Structure formats: C-alpha cells, structure tokens
Amino acid sequence: MYCCRSLLLNFLVYLCAFSVHAAINGKSSVNLNHLEHIDADAVDQIRSKPKTHEGLGGFEPGDVAPAFKVQTLDGVFVYPPQKESRSALIVHAFTNKSAFLECLWTWNESLTDLLDYLPSSVQVLFLSLDETAASDAVWMREQLYSATAHRSKEIMSRLHFSPVPVYALGNWIPRVLYSWGCGGHNCGLAQVVFTSPDWSIPVISKRLNARYDWLNSRWGADPYRLLDAGDGCKPDAFIKGAVAWISEGGCSVFTKIKNMAESNATGVLVYAFPGNPIRDMNCLGDECSTSLNIPASMVHIEPSVMQALRSGRIVNVTFQITPSPNFFIGIDQQGALSEMGWFLYPTFRFIAWQAQWFVFNEGLQERLKRPSSVVPVFNRSLMQGEMGARALVNLPKDFLDYDILELEASLSCPGRRDETCAHWDHTVQLYVCCDQSSPYCNTEMGRWITAFRRGTGHWLTDVSSLIPLLNNATCAFNMKTVPWAMPWMVSLNLRFSRSNQSGNSSKRLYPFNVMSLFSGGTFDKDYNNRYQEIKFTPPVSTKKVELYAVITAHGYDENFCGEFCVTSHHFLINRHINNTLIFDTAGSPLGCATRVPEGAVPNEHGTWLYGRGGWCDGLQVDPWRTDITAQLDMGGTNTILYFGLFEGRDPNPKTDPGYIIMYSYLVYYK
Ligand SMILES: *[C@@H]1O[C@H](CO)[C@@H](O)[C@H](O)[C@H]1NC(C)=O
Ligand SMILES: *[C@@H]1O[C@H](CO)[C@@H](O)[C@H](O)[C@H]1NC(C)=O
Numbered sequence: 001m002y003c004c005r006s007l008l009l010n011f012l013v014y015l016c017a018f019s020v021h022a023a024i025n026g027k028s029s030v031n032l033n034h035l036e037h038i039d040a041d042a043v044d045q046i047r048s049k050p051k052t053h054e055g056l057g058g059f060e061p062g063d064v065a066p067a068f069k070v071q072t073l074d075g076v077f078v079y080p081p082q083k084e085s086r087s088a089l090i091v092h093a094f095t096n097k098s099a100f101l102e103c104l105w106t107w108n109e110s111l112t113d114l115l116d117y118l119p120s121s122v123q124v125l126f127l128s129l130d131e132t133a134a135s136d137a138v139w140m141r142e143q144l145y146s147a148t149a150h151r152s153k154e155i156m157s158r159l160h161f162s163p164v165p166v167y168a169l170g171n172w173i174p175r176v177l178y179s180w181g182c183g184g185h186n187c188g189l190a191q192v193v194f195t196s197p198d199w200s201i202p203v204i205s206k207r208l209n210a211r212y213d214w215l216n217s218r219w220g221a222d223p224y225r226l227l228d229a230g231d232g233c234k235p236d237a238f239i240k241g242a243v244a245w246i247s248e249g250g251c252s253v254f255t256k257i258k259n260m261a262e263s264n265a266t267g268v269l270v271y272a273f274p275g276n277p278i279r280d281m282n283c284l285g286d287e288c289s290t291s292l293n294i295p296a297s298m299v300h301i302e303p304s305v306m307q308a309l310r311s312g313r314i315v316n317v318t319f320q321i322t323p324s325p326n327f328f329i330g331i332d333q334q335g336a337l338s339e340m341g342w343f344l345y346p347t348f349r350f351i352a353w354q355a356q357w358f359v360f361n362e363g364l365q366e367r368l369k370r371p372s373s374v375v376p377v378f379n380r381s382l383m384q385g386e387m388g389a390r391a392l393v394n395l396p397k398d399f400l401d402y403d404i405l406e407l408e409a410s411l412s413c414p415g416r417r418d419e420t421c422a423h424w425d426h427t428v429q430l431y432v433c434c435d436q437s438s439p440y441c442n443t444e445m446g447r448w449i450t451a452f453r454r455g456t457g458h459w460l461t462d463v464s465s466l467i468p469l470l471n472n473a474t475c476a477f478n479m480k481t482v483p484w485a486m487p488w489m490v491s492l493n494l495r496f497s498r499s500n501q502s503g504n505s506s507k508r509l510y511p512f513n514v515m516s517l518f519s520g521g522t523f524d525k526d527y528n529n530r531y532q533e534i535k536f537t538p539p540v541s542t543k544k545v546e547l548y549a550v551i552t553a554h555g556y557d558e559n560f561c562g563e564f565c566v567t568s569h570h571f572l573i574n575r576h577i578n579n580t581l582i583f584d585t586a587g588s589p590l591g592c593a594t595r596v597p598e599g600a601v602p603n604e605h606g607t608w609l610y611g612r613g614g615w616c617d618g619l620q621v622d623p624w625r626t627d628i629t630a631q632l633d634m635g636g637t638n639t640i641l642y643f644g645l646f647e648g649r650d651p652n653p654k655t656d657p658g659y660i661i662m663y664s665y666l667v668y669y670k
C-alpha cells in the first residue's frame with residue numbers, strides 16, 4: 001500500500017456523505033426533471049448563442065484566443081508566437097493577497113515541479129493582478145531562476161514575466177480572468193477575520209487550508225473563540241472548545257494538529273513566524289495513517305492578535321472567501337482558450353499536468369487525421385437517466401474489410417464552462433446490439449470513467465477485437481452511466497481503418513468470432529468459487545487466438561478494495577499458463593496523475609490523482625489483449641479458468657465488499 005490509509009479514509013467519508021446526498025436527490029423525480037430542464041435550456045442557449053467578443057464574458061472555453069502583445073522584463077511577448085506557431089500557452093496571474101498563490105510561489109517543490117514537468121512545447125506568461133506588478137515580476141523570475149539550481153536554464157526562455165499589472169494590460173486577457181468564475185483554489189481569496197471587543201475594525205488575513213483529503217473537516221460559518229496554545233507540541237486541556245492559535249516549528253504540523261484534536265480544540269490556526277511564507281500543511285509518511293477530524297489553516301503572524309491574546313482579551317475568528325479574478329488561463333496548440341481545472345494543493349505540477357494534456361490532445365488531433373472510414377454514432381447527444389444516449393446506426397457496406405476499429409469518444413458538459421459539468425467519477429458503458437437474436441446483443445463495447453466536473457475528455461480506444469459483434473448492417477448503440485448522474489453530452493464515432501503490416505495486406509488477420517468467457521461480480525470470499533473451467537476448441541482455419549478482457553475494480557471494503565487496493569486477475573490456460581493483469585498502482589498517490597499524457601483528464605475535482613483498480617477518472621478503460629495462440633493446442637480441446645486475488649490471496653473482506661466489472665472473450669482471427 002503506497003497511499004496513506006487515513007488519507008483515503010477521509011476522502012471516502014467525505015465522498016460517502018456526498019453520495020448519499022446525491023442518491024437521495026437522484027431518487028426524487030422532481031429533481032431529475034429539474035436537471036433535464038436546466039440541461040435543455042443550456043443546450044438551447046449554446047446552440048443559439050452567436051460567438052461574440054462584445055461585452056463582458058464574451059470569451060468562452062473553446063473560442064479562439066485573439067493575438068496580443070504584452071511587455072515583459074525581457075522585451076515584448078507576442079501571441080501567437082511568430083516562429084513556433086503550434087506551442088501552447090499558460091497564462092498565470094499572481095496576487096500575493098492569496099495564501100494559496102504565496103505558497104505556490106515559495107514552496108521549493110512547487111517551483112521545481114514546473115521546471116521538471118512543463119512539456120518543452122509549452123510557454124508560460126506570468127502576470128500580476130496588483131500594483132506591485134513590476135517588483136512581482138522580478139521576484140517571480142528570481143524564484144524560478146533560483147529553483148533551476150543545477151538544472152538547465154533553457155526553460156527560462158519559455159517563461160515570460162510581465163511588469164504590467166493585469167488592470168493596465170489594455171488587451172482582452174483581463175476580460176477572461178475577470179469573467180471566468182471558478183471554485184476551489186484557482187481563484188478566490190480564503191481569509192480569516194479576527195475580531196476583538198477593543199478593536200474598531202477587524203483584522204483580516206489570508207489563509208491556506210490544510211489539504212482537504214488529509215483533514216476530514218471544514219470550517220463552519222459561525223465565529224469561533226481563539227486561544228493561544230503556544231507551539232502546540234503538547235496537548236493542552238485549556239484549549240477545549242476553542243480554535244488553537246499556535247506557532248509553526250518545534251514539531252510537525254501533524255503532531256500539532258493531533259495534539260489540539262486530542263485536547264478537544266474546535267480548530268487550529270498555525271501561524272508562520274515573521275518573514276516565513278505560508279506552507280502547505282500535510283502529513284508525512286506514517287503520520288498519514290492516523291485520521292484527524294479537525295479543521296486547520298495556516299496564516300501569517302498577526303501582532304495585534306498576538307498582543308490581544310497575550311493580554312487576555314477575547315479574540316474571535318470567522319472564516320470567509322472573497323471572490324477574485326481567475327488566476328489561470330490555458331491556450332492550446334490550436335489556439336483555443338481553455339480552463340485549467342481545479343488545483344488540489346499549491347504546486348505548479350497542476351499547470352504542468354494541464355500542459356501535458358494539451359500535448360496529448362495535439363497528438364490525438366494528429367491521430368484523428370489518419371485516413372479511416374468514420375461512422376458517427378452520437379454528436380453531443382444527451383446521456384442521462386435509465387435510457388442514457390441511444391442511436392441506430394447503419395454500418396458501411398465494406399466494414400468487414402477493415403481490421404482496425406477505434407472508438408473516438410468525448411464527454412462534454414451541457415454548457416461550455418466546467419462549472420456546468422457533472423460531479424463524480426462514474427462508469428460509462430457502451431452497449432451494442434446488431435442481431436437481436438444473438439447472445440452478443442447488448443454486449444459492452446467500450447468503457448470510460450467520467451471526469452469529475454471537467455468537460456474536455458476525448459479518447460481514442462482500439463476495440464478491433466470486437467468487430468465480430470457487429471453482425472448486422474444496422475446496429476443499436478446505447479451509452480449510459482448510473483441513472484442519477486447529472487447530464488453529460490456524449491459524442492462517439494466508429495473509426496474503421498486498415499493496419500499497415502509493412503504494406504503487406506496478406507499479413508493482416510481479421511477477427512471473425514468471439515467467445516464469451518467470464519464476467520465479474522462481488523469481490524468477496526466466494527468470488528473465485530463462482531468460476532468454472534471453460535473448455536474450447538479453436539474453429540478450423542483460426543490463425544490467432546487472443547484473450548481480450550476489460551476489467552475494473554470498484555467499491556471499498558476495509559482494505560479499500562476494489563477501487564484503491566492492488567488486485568490481480570489471472571486467466572489460467574490448460575491449467576498451467578498464467579496470464580496475469582495486476583492493478584499495481586491502485587491507491588498510489590499519483591497513479592492516475594501520471595496517466596495524463598495518455599489522456600486522463602487533469603485537474604478534476606475530487607482525488608483524481610490517486611491510482612485506481614484498472615481505471616482513472618476521466619480516462620477510457622484500455623482493453624487488455626494477449627495473444628495466447630502459442631499457449632494452445634490449435635487442433636484440440638483447451639481449458640481456461642479465471643480467478644481474481646487481493647494482494648495475492650483470495651479476497652476475504654470483513655465489511656462492504658467491492659465489485660469487479662469484467663467482460664472477457666476469446667477472439668479468433670483468420
Ligand atoms: C507576500 O506577503 C507576505 C506577507 O503577507 C510577505 O511576507 C511577502 O514578502 C510577500 N511577497 C511578495 C512577493 O510580495
Ligand atoms: C525543499 O527544501 C527542503 C528544506 O530545505 C529540502 O529538504 C528539500 O529537499 C527541498 N526539495 C526540493 C525538491 O528541492
């Protein structure tokens with residue numbers, strides 16, 4: 001297990017609270033109708049709304065970014081760049097009024113994340129929202145330059161720092177920053193408000209909350225009493241019922257917060273010593289296996305608060321968020337404006353992930369230019385409720401001449417902004433039925449997981465092995481997710497093409513038959529007892545046999561199985577050859593973030609970064625294909641048996657077992 005358990009536990013508790021809420025809402029038909037209503041209106045608005053840049057809010061994600069020039073410390077930055085016309089650009093507007101941004105710019109790991117992970121084809125323009133823009137630009141450049149240390153300084157030529165404040169740019173950029181609302185950390189100023197009976201005005205200070213997936217608690221709206229608790233390195237019963245005001249240093253932030261939680265404090269404010277920056281408060285190593293249920297934030301030291309507390313005055317504290325312009329805009333290689341998603345914690349790695357996705361998308365656009373016979377199935381069709389999205393499609397007459405079939409799918413939102421996107425990471429399945437009398441009518445042909453509140457997902461999945469499912473000229477397609485999910489707009493094309501086998505078409509093999517094997521089920525102690533050996537003889541003229549499986553693990557027992565635990569899936573052939581698929585990154589902290597270059601949608605809400613059992617938020621589920629021809633007696637009888645294990649053993653959960661969604665086939669080629 002790489003990932004701290006309490007970290008997951010906290011998130012799951014949080015997730016459960018929301019799921020229950022969502023399920024209750026989902027059951028209410030009034031609510032569903034309401035959603036459909038909103039959705040229909042939103043779609044109408046989008047279809048009828050002319051693209052205009054007149055008036056505030058005229059720019060939407062997907063619109064083309066107009067050309068602009070900005071003065072920088074080194075000269076003038078011109079967009080689009082004259083030479084490298086296909087480079088993407090990230091625009092970041094800094095303000096030191098945000099503790100999140102202060103930490104983003106002072107934490108060494110955040111700075112080195114930008115240097116180490118920003119793709120080489122991407123440039124960044126740094127701006128400041130404040131009147132101190134000139135000194136901010138010099139400071140930002142210095143922060144990054146120092147962080148390069150022994151690294152190559154090449155990256156500095158792709159980073160541009162403007163001394164002109166955003167409010168004086170004189171171009172369209174402020175309009176986008178001011179009008180693209182956002183939630184979470186990408187804008188908005190999180191603050192604490194201190195009051196004391198002796199003061200005529202409150203003291204208002206920026207704050208950075210501890211990571212929400214680490215501490216399972218949020219600040220309430222009512223005032224809290226604030227009491228000084230020294231450095232918090234020892235429990236102190238006196239703090240009971242109040243928010244503890246404690247200094248940094250002396251022991252880990254985890255120890256401080258744990259001590260205050262044990263002392264029954266209602267919350268913790270850790271202050272930085274004068275001159276020190278606000279830091280990201282997180283647990284380290286073994287600390288993370290203890291769950292803490294208390295809110296905590298970091299602030300700068302406030303001398304007036306210190307003085308009032310030390311002289312025994314009453315100080316109360318409340319928590320607020322003041323709206324602000326957006327801090328980030330993306331422009332992809334095609335010149336389209338893009339939102340940057342949600343930053344879970346203050347590191348430039350989130351900028352790098354969005355930039356990596358731009359690079360993935362650029363590659364995808366290239367792949368889509370390859371010649372193929374395209375059959376449209378859905379074009380921004382509404383997917384919602386029990387019905388999902390449905391379409392009846394005529395296949396091209398010559399489709400059996402192709403040996404490659406790819407699904408080009410995208411999931412977008414009712415509106416153009418991510419704020420209109422559905423919550424949660426739900427499983428989406430595509431079913432096909434061509435011949436109604438066939439046992440393969442309504443078989444799963446593709447599987448994806450929705451991107452939690454982001455509408456940019458676009459994937460190309462090779463499902464060539466399933467061409468035999470298309471056994472009639474007319475096929476019915478049905479794409480759906482859980483009926484209570486908020487609406488998605490789905491697009492789907494079937495793309496038929498021919499593989500290149502070094503130009504020798506006689507080397508091409510065509511799948512002509514599939515044989516259904518095992519399906520999944522509840523991942524409990526009886527899981528493996530349900531499977532029995534299947535006997536099979538490859539049809540005459542078979543040249544190749546492939547094992548094809550689509551497996552994902554979901555749910556969470558006390559071991560967080562199957563979503564966040566390491567499961568393995570074995571297909572035993574002729575009782576001795578083990579074909580094994582292991583979900584070894586399930587539960588690892590960045591297991592899904594490292595798949596952004598493969599198309600996992602970056603910067604989603606929730607904990608999209610963690611590895612999962614065979615899937616990631618905002619990604620297609622890749623079919624697992626293994627050529628087993630050499631393992632078989634092609635002329636005789638063979639056997640195959642499936643079993644699934646948790647950390648190498650039969651599953652044996654004590655609480656709510658998880659479940660495995662599986663389709664598996666033998667595919668015969670000739
Ligand atoms: C940002 O603000 C903090 C305190 O509010 C201050 O110590 C720091 O010097 C400021 N940084 C910049 C670059 O202005
Ligand atoms: C960041 O600074 C800390 C403390 O100085 C140091 O231990 C750590 O190695 C640094 N990390 C990086 C990525 O430079």
Ligand SMILES: *[C@@H]1O[C@H](CO)[C@@H](O)[C@H](O)[C@H]1NC(C)=O
Pocket residue numbers: 222223224225316
């Ligand atoms: C200060 O906070 C305490 C504890 O929540 C509350 O009872 C009291 O009313 C607050 N005082 C003011 C002036 O808000």
Ligand SMILES: *[C@@H]1O[C@H](CO)[C@@H](O)[C@H](O)[C@H]1NC(C)=O
Pocket residue numbers: 236237240262263264
């Ligand atoms: C904190 O609250 C718990 C539960 O009410 C109690 O058992 C414990 O003694 C309290 N601890 C302190 C230090 O007040």
Ligand SMILES: *[C@@H]1O[C@H](CO)[C@@H](O)[C@H](O)[C@H]1NC(C)=O
Pocket residue numbers: 376379
């Ligand atoms: C999808 O529909 C839009 C407008 O409704 C149309 O412009 C576009 O060409 C369609 N795309 C495909 C692939 O048919």
Ligand SMILES: *[C@@H]1O[C@H](CO)[C@@H](O)[C@H](O)[C@H]1NC(C)=O
Pocket residue numbers: 434435436437472473474475
């Ligand atoms: C093939 O599709 C046509 C058109 O939908 C349908 O009428 C026919 O019944 C289908 N054939 C089979 C065998 O399902």
Ligand SMILES: *[C@@H]1O[C@H](CO)[C@@H](O)[C@H](O)[C@H]1NC(C)=O
Pocket residue numbers: 500501502503
């Ligand atoms: C297909 O194969 C031929 C012959 O080997 C080669 O010249 C050509 O570049 C290949 N085409 C693609 C698209 O890979």
Ligand SMILES: *[C@@H]1O[C@H](CO)[C@@H](O)[C@H](O)[C@H]1NC(C)=O
Pocket residue numbers: 504505506507
């Ligand atoms: C193509 O492959 C077949 C079967 O391997 C072989 O007989 C034939 O000579 C090949 N043709 C070319 C042009 O390479």
Ligand SMILES: *[C@@H]1O[C@H](CO)[C@@H](O)[C@H](O)[C@H]1NC(C)=O
Pocket residue numbers: 570572575576577578580648
């Ligand atoms: C197949 O692999 C699993 C897991 O490593 C192991 O438990 C099992 O004994 C293996 N079976 C055979 C026949 O090798």
